[in-house]
Amino acid sequence: ATQLAYPGTHRDETVQEDHFGKTVSDPYRWLENPDAPETKAWVEEQNAVSETFLSSIEYREAIKKRITETYDYPKYSCPFKRGDNFFFHKNEGLQNQAVMYKQTSLVGEPTVFLDPNVLEKDGTAAISLISFSESGAYMAFGVSKSGSDWVTIHIRRVDTGTDLPDVLEWAKFSSVAWTHDDKGFFYTRYPPPKSLEDANDNETKRGSETDSNEQHKVYYHTVGTSQSEDILVYERPDFPKWLLGVEVTDDGRYLVITVYESTAPVNRFFYADLQETDTPIQLGHLNVVKLIDNFEAEYEYITNEDTRFIVKTNLDAPKSRVLQIDIANADKETWKEVLPESENVLQYISCVKQDFLVANYMSDVKEELYLFDLEGKSRGMISMPTLGSVVEMRGRKKDTSLFYKFTSFLYPGTIFQYDFETHKSVVFRATEIQGFDPTQFCTEQVFYTSKDGTRIPMFTVCKNGMKQDGTNPVLLYGYGGFSISITPNFSVFRLVFVEKLGGILAIANIRGGGEYGEDWHKAGILDRKQNGFDDFAAAAQFLIDSKYTNSEKLAIMGGSNGGLLVGASITQRPELFQCAVSQVGVLDLLRFHKFTIGYMWCSDYGNPSEDKDQFETLYKYSPLHNIRKGKEYPALLLTTGDHDDRVVPLHSFKFISQVQHTLGREDYQKNPLLIRIETKAGHGAGKPTSKVIEEYADIYAFIGKTLGLAYTS
Numbered sequence: 001a002t003q004l005a006y007p008g009t010h011r012d013e014t015v016q017e018d019h020f021g022k023t024v025s026d027p028y029r030w031l032e033n034p035d036a037p038e039t040k041a042w043v044e045e046q047n048a049v050s051e052t053f054l055s056s057i058e059y060r061e062a063i064k065k066r067i068t069e070t071y072d073y074p075k076y077s078c079p080f081k082r083g084d085n086f087f088f089h090k091n092e093g094l095q096n097q098a099v100m101y102k103q104t105s106l107v108g109e110p111t112v113f114l115d116p117n118v119l120e121k122d123g124t125a126a127i128s129l130i131s132f133s134e135s136g137a138y139m140a141f142g143v144s145k146s147g148s149d150w151v152t153i154h155i156r157r158v159d160t161g162t163d164l165p166d167v168l169e170w171a172k173f174s175s176v177a178w179t180h181d182d183k184g185f186f187y188t189r190y191p192p193p194k195s196l197e198d199a200n201d202n203e204t205k206r207g208s209e210t211d212s213n214e215q216h217k218v219y220y221h222t223v224g225t226s227q228s229e230d231i232l233v234y235e236r237p238d239f240p241k242w243l244l245g246v247e248v249t250d251d252g253r254y255l256v257i258t259v260y261e262s263t264a265p266v267n268r269f270f271y272a273d274l275q276e277t278d279t280p281i282q283l284g285h286l287n288v289v290k291l292i293d294n295f296e297a298e299y300e301y302i303t304n305e306d307t308r309f310i311v312k313t314n315l316d317a318p319k320s321r322v323l324q325i326d327i328a329n330a331d332k333e334t335w336k337e338v339l340p341e342s343e344n345v346l347q348y349i350s351c352v353k354q355d356f357l358v359a360n361y362m363s364d365v366k367e368e369l370y371l372f373d374l375e376g377k378s379r380g381m382i383s384m385p386t387l388g389s390v391v392e393m394r395g396r397k398k399d400t401s402l403f404y405k406f407t408s409f410l411y412p413g414t415i416f417q418y419d420f421e422t423h424k425s426v427v428f429r430a431t432e433i434q435g436f437d438p439t440q441f442c443t444e445q446v447f448y449t450s451k452d453g454t455r456i457p458m459f460t461v462c463k464n465g466m467k468q469d470g471t472n473p474v475l476l477y478g479y480g481g482f483s484i485s486i487t488p489n490f491s492v493f494r495l496v497f498v499e500k501l502g503g504i505l506a507i508a509n510i511r512g513g514g515e516y517g518e519d520w521h522k523a524g525i526l527d528r529k530q531n532g533f534d535d536f537a538a539a540a541q542f543l544i545d546s547k548y549t550n551s552e553k554l555a556i557m558g559g560s561n562g563g564l565l566v567g568a569s570i571t572q573r574p575e576l577f578q579c580a581v582s583q584v585g586v587l588d589l590l591r592f593h594k595f596t597i598g599y600m601w602c603s604d605y606g607n608p609s610e611d612k613d614q615f616e617t618l619y620k621y622s623p624l625h626n627i628r629k630g631k632e633y634p635a636l637l638l639t640t641g642d643h644d645d646r647v648v649p650l651h652s653f654k655f656i657s658q659v660q661h662t663l664g665r666e667d668y669q670k671n672p673l674l675i676r677i678e679t680k681a682g683h684g685a686g687k688p689t690s691k692v693i694e695e696y697a698d699i700y701a702f703i704g705k706t707l708g709l710a711y712t713s
Helices: 037-055 060-071 280-285 492-500 518-522 526-545 561-572 598-605 612-621 650-663 689-706
Strands: 016-019 022-025 080-082 085-091 099-103 111-114 125-132 138-145 151-157 163-171 184-189 217-222 231-234 243-248 254-260 268-273 288-292 299-305 308-313 321-326 336-339 345-352 356-363 366-373 378-382 389-394 402-408 411-419 424-429 441-449 455-463 474-477 504-508 554-559 579-583 635-641 673-678
Touching: 022 612, 037 650, 037 673, 037 689, 060 492, 060 689, 125 151, 163 184, 184 243, 217 243, 231 280, 254 299, 299 345, 308 345, 321 345, 336 356, 356 389, 366 389, 441 492, 441 526, 455 492, 455 526, 474 526, 492 504, 492 689, 504 526, 526 554, 526 561, 526 598, 526 612, 554 561, 554 689, 561 579, 561 612, 561 650, 579 689, 635 650, 635 689, 650 673, 673 689
Parallel strands: 474 504, 474 554, 554 579, 579 635, 635 673
Antiparallel strands: 016 022, 080 085, 085 099, 099 111, 125 138, 138 151, 151 163, 184 217, 217 231, 243 254, 254 268, 268 288, 299 308, 308 321, 321 336, 345 356, 356 366, 366 378, 389 402, 402 411, 411 424, 441 455, 455 504
16 A cells, blocks of 8 residues: 555644643644634545545445445334324435324324425434424424534424424423423523624534533423523522433423433432422422432433332442332332342333333343333233344333334344233334345354453354354444443444455444443443453454454444544554544543533543543543554544534544654555544434445445455445
8 A cells, every 4th residue: 555645734732731740742732623714624635635545445436336225225213102193203215314204093194294304405404302292282393403412492283284483492412391281391401602602603503612511401491482481490500510301200290300410320310299380480489309319320210100209220230120219208218129130231111001111121232121010010021033122112101002123233123013912012014125135144142251351242243154264354343331232233334344345243342331231331431441442452352363354354443432442442452453443533531521511421431630540541541642653553544523512523633633643654554544524414313314325335445445355246
C-alpha cells in the first residue's frame, strides 16, 4: 500500500492543563469548536482524503448494491392498541424512516397515520417519541432532526389526523405522561443551550453545540395552549445534573418521578397523588413524596393495585428481583418480595391483561419470557423458536393481547401473538427476505478464558463448511459498558460481510455489559475498566489460537463506548489486529464529562477533574493520550456525525489528528488512518436508511480492502 498524504492539521502546543500536578497538552483543542470555519475546512479536507481511498476500492459499489438489495424487505413493529384503534410501524424496505399506520382492527385496512418522510426531503427528521392520551383521542409525538437528541413535541388528533398548534421545544431524554382526563401531559425539558440563544439558525445548529445539559425540569402541558403557559411541576436547582423521568400510574392516580444522576442503574423514586389536585393550575403545588431518596439501587414502576406498588429493583439483587411496596405504609420492613432474584438476569417486566406479569429473563445471553401472577406465582413460560432476543414487547394492563418480536443472527424478526386463554403463541407476522437463505449459515456460542481466568461468552456466525485453518477473515465486535447487553440480532450489513467477503462474525460479551447482571457491569467499570479491554484482547487471541483466523485477517469494530474499546485495543495491542473501525467513539477520557450529557458517564468511567486516582486510571487508557510511535497501527476508520450531541465528534476529530501526526509519516505505517464525517447525522438513532446503507457499505468495503479480501459475486 502506498502511503496516503494526510492533512497537516495545525497543532497549538500552548494548550496545556494541569491534572493533579501532571501537565497534559491538548494541541487539537481548537477542533472542539464545531462551528469554527477552521473546523469546517478541516472536516472537508479529512473527508476528501477518506473519499480518495474509499472510491479506489473496486467493490465499494458492489457491496452497496448487495446491502441495498438485501435490506429492501418490509420491516414491521408489533401492533399496539390505543383507544379503539390499532397502530404499527412499517418500513417498506428502503424508506428513510418507518411510517406509522392506523387500523380499526388487527385485520382492518391500514391507513397512514404519521409519515416522518414528508417532514424533511432527505429523511433526516425522525420520530423519537410517541405517547397516546388515555382515551386514544390524541397522540403526542416528538421529532428529532439531523440525528440530534433534541426533541420537538407536537400533538395529533387521532380521528382527523390533524396536528394542533401546540409546539413544545427543548425536550431531551423526555418521557410524556398523560393525565387520564386527556387534558394534558407531564414532560421534561432543559433550558435552551446558552450558545444557541443568539443563533439565528438555531434550528439547523441544534445538536451541533457542545454545551453541558443541566437543570432538567418537569412541566405540565395543557392541550391547546402555548408552551409559555406550561406549569413547572418539579425542579431541583440544588442538583442541576439530575435527570428526571415521569410516568402516570396505570390507574391514573399517581405521578411517578424517577431521578437519575448518572447512567448507573440506581435512581430515586418519588410520587405525587394527582387526586389531591382538582385542576392543572394547582399542579405547580404537587405534594411530591420522596419514597426512595437515595442512589443505592434501581426502582422501576411496573404497576400498582391501589397503594400497593409493584417495582423491579436490583436492591441486594445484582440480577434483579420484584418487590411490592405499599406506599400507605412504606417502611422497609413491610416491603414484600414478589419475585426473588434468580440465577438468570431479569431484564424487564410488564403487567398485561390486568394481573399477568410478563418477565424477560436472560441466561447466557439468550432470552425467554416467563409469566407470573401479581403475587409471584408461576403461570408458565413462552419458549422462543431458537437462541435469540425479544426485541419488542407490546401489551398493557388494560390490553387482552400480548405481542412480541423475536430475532436472532439468522432470524430477521417474527412477531408473535400470545393467547392468554390457550397459553399458546401464534405467528402474527413473519419476515421474508428475497434471496436470503439462512440455512447457508450457522451460529455458535463459545466460551473462552480471559486474562484473569474469567469465562466470557462469544457468538460466532459463519458460512456452513467454514474450515478452522487459521486463514478466515474475522470481524470481532464488542461493547462492554453501561450495563448494556449485546444480544443476538439480525443485521443485513454483517451478513453481507459473511456472505460476500467470506468472513466470520464474532461478538464477545465482555465485562462492563449487563449480560450477567450488575456484578458483570461493575467488573468492567472505573478502576476495573481494563478488564473489558483484556476480555476483548483475549477474544482475539482465542480466535487466533483456535484457528479461526490470524492477526492479519482480524478486524475489530465497536460504537460509542465500543468505539472507546476499539481505541484502547489499538493503542494497547496494535499488532493483534489488521483493521479497526471506531464508530462515534469516546476517545478523550480527560474531557468527555465537559460536553452535552457526558457527565452522566462518570459512573462508568470516573471523574478525571475531581478524583486523582480516577484521573490516573483514565490517563492510562484514554486512547487520545496513549498513541505511540514504534509499531504500525491497524488500518483505522473512525466514523462520526456533525450533529452527534451524545458523543460529540470532537473525540474522533482530535484522535485521528493525533494518530495521523504520530504515525502518518512513518515509513512502517502502510495502513490507512482515516475518518468519515457524516453531515446532518448524529449518534445513530433516527438515521435515514440511505445514510445508514452508505455508511455500512463504506465500512465493509474498507474492512474488505484492508484485510485483502476478494468479493464473491
